[in-house]
Amino acid sequence: MERGWWRGREKRGWSSGKQRRRPSRARRCSPGRRAAVRYEQDETQASQNGGPSTSESPSSSSSSCQSSPVPELPGFYYDPEKNRYFRLLPGHNNYNPLTKESIQYREMECKRLKLLEEDEQQKKKASRAGLNSSILLHKRQLGLLSSTNYCRLVHELKVNCMQKRKIEIHGPDSSVAGTNNFKIIVADAACERIFAVNDVEHGGCKYGIINLSGLGKESLTVEMYDNLYFTNRKTPVLYNGCRSGEIFSIDVRQRSQKGQSWKAVRLFHDSAVTSVRLLQTEYYLMAADMAGKIKLWDLRVAKCVKQYKGHHNEYATLPLHINEEEGLLTAVGQDCYTRIWSLQDTHLLRTIPSPHPSSKDSIPSVVFSSKLGGNQGVPGLLMAVRQDLYHFSYS
Template sequence: MRKWNSREERRSRRRQGAHRNDWYRDNRQRIKEYGRNAQDLSSCSSMKLPGFYFDVEKNRYFRLLPGHNNCNPLTKEQLQEKEREKHRARLLSEDDQPFKKAPRVGLNTALLLQKRRVGLLPSNSYCRLVHEVKASGMMRQRLEVKSTENHSPNQDNFRVIVGDSASERVFTVNDVSHGGCKYGIMNFKGCSRGSLAVEMCDNLYFTNRKVNSICWASVNHPDSHVLLCLVGMADTPGCVSLLPASLFSNSNPEQPGMLCSFKISAAWSCAWCLNPQADKSFSTGLSRRIIVQDAEARRTQTYSVTSDVLAQQFAVRAPVLFNGCRSGEMFSIDLRVRGRRGGGWKSSRFHQESAITSVRLLQDENYLLAADMLGQIKLWDVRATKPVREYKGHHNEHAYLPIHVNEAEGLLLAVGQDCYTRLWSLQDGQLLRTIPSPHPAAKDLIPSVVFSSQLGGRRGLPGLLMAVKHDLYYFSYNTDPQDTTTRQPAR
């Protein structure tokens, strides 16, 4: 009886082995067929084998080797990074082509001009659509950033760049090799001749603290100062610094009279108020607190909240402050309402699913744009407290990333954590263009951008400035000098 069982077991094992061999033989042929037609790993997703990955170029499977001391470990993260870099290189090559895909089917400047002449297209729609076509065809060129002191190219990595309200100057924060950050202001030259040149005005202002938030401030005149939130380190507390922009100018030898620094706990965000009823006031968003201060009289109002305030912006028509929190809550504060306890001073409360990283009011201040750490960008109706439009494609998981709005051209821009810069139509939310970073993607190399139809002032040039690593790139409209239609704002 015991021998019979062992004989039956051997027969059963032979049958199982034969079935296995047949399965491998059949699937080997299928794998080869899939491998010949596959363009990337997603093409072979139906043939994934646990513990293996398919190499399209070599047309074979390789074993994944997780968590050991092999001299050449192969992990999913490395494979994904390799695929992302190949995708970026391919998009970068396509982006260098002089002719790019139109953002909308059949849309080009000649067709738009023809429709306008026959009266089928209103003037405001024509300007907006022309800007879409121009922005989708922007060409990249590298700019050499020279210092006013030694006229040598910039060698320090850009951390962030922020343009003033007229796009005449760009404030920069650069990492320095010995640690910490330095500040500077970029001025534009040669705009009237149809070319763009950048000159950096440095100053001996360094900090060993991280800059969390930056905005331009109008103390003496429009954009006269720069407001910065600095994170505290060790025994050094955090602070909010108000630096005069004239510090970064060689033409003004006199030192300005107003240089303020307000000691404060870790601040996540800041905003400057332009409404006359709260003139020379600014706000800072902290952990579970909001502080509104008068830069001259030093009066302070404090509001207690239940989360970290990561994003802020003041309205212009009324002294109302909009806030976005780590909890996903957004609300406004009317500075004219005083004395209410608890959360009674909150108004226009609404939520998104993740931490809010940026809020931007439109010119019609009944509408607010908000971005969060799930990569969602939504346009909210403040009165109805509900979203009316969503802009899809943005990528964010945990980074503190801003969004940029240019209403004159009807465009919305955002740089994702994947280091791609995306442009949407502000009116209907269509993704118009995705711009790859000129450098390989990395957590500390996310590009910082400034977009304007008048870079350099009233007679400036339209386009996009992108700062990544220690390089500065200009994406130009390539506008015909005789064609001035793209410089007319769409109303």
């Protein structure tokens, strides 16, 4: 009789000393909640095993840049490749945390690598629809384009077709050549050499000159000479950009008189001014601010006449590079992208991704000229990132 009673318990799903198991909460929850609960269980099991779960690594998924149709859960992030939710952990003091910053960085890296792959292709999309060398030449022969406009459009075509090549730097001390990160590079008027400012290990800076005559060779090598000093030109009219967004000019040849303002011209941006450049005609001034806006001002009427869109900046002091002969404006954003605009009609011609991952200490420094290395030099863009130097030459 006891044996029959025990068999009856087994048929009803009972076990010795245990009650029937209730359905888990995860089975009765929505799909999103079940994934969140499954994450908590994996996280607990990983902590017991002495380390974080390998599926939590932000770098393990390459398809997270794509949007997902699943519902969003507050405090959780959905990974489409793993088909599951991950908890967003606040702060940076946790082991291997999945934060909004890490997700944004991963998305930016995906975009940079994709643009870098497209940029290295031999055939690129034209900066303007229907613009190619044969059409320009035909319009020039028919007299539909002036000499100035023809040269400007030819430069646009060359800028769009520039190819990246790395430059080897040689110096008197080969043991330290190429080990210091570039901070600033500035070309001289003839573009035969550049003045370089490098970061050094003890926190200071080192100044030097790089001779660009080696850019005409097949191996693209240049010579660098350290610890040289140089000064800038002085002009009687000074233009100053302020943190308040104001830009004013001072003519040092005029003495201030009582009751008169010592500011000759006053312009206003909505954010702190980071760069000011005066054009050759001295009637126009280009300025950039920390809101990412680049404006061209007419000093005669104190009015903004053009605005160049696409620049990115939030707090960095980033310079502008104007090449009026080629009709180009070049600027490097805080996102480490180098952008080139048409100076005449503000059209964005090209966006060049950085060869290195984006970070605060790896914002490229650039120089553009149609005669880099002198009159017989190779035209194009010179880019310094960390301790590397790159040349984007016309094809």
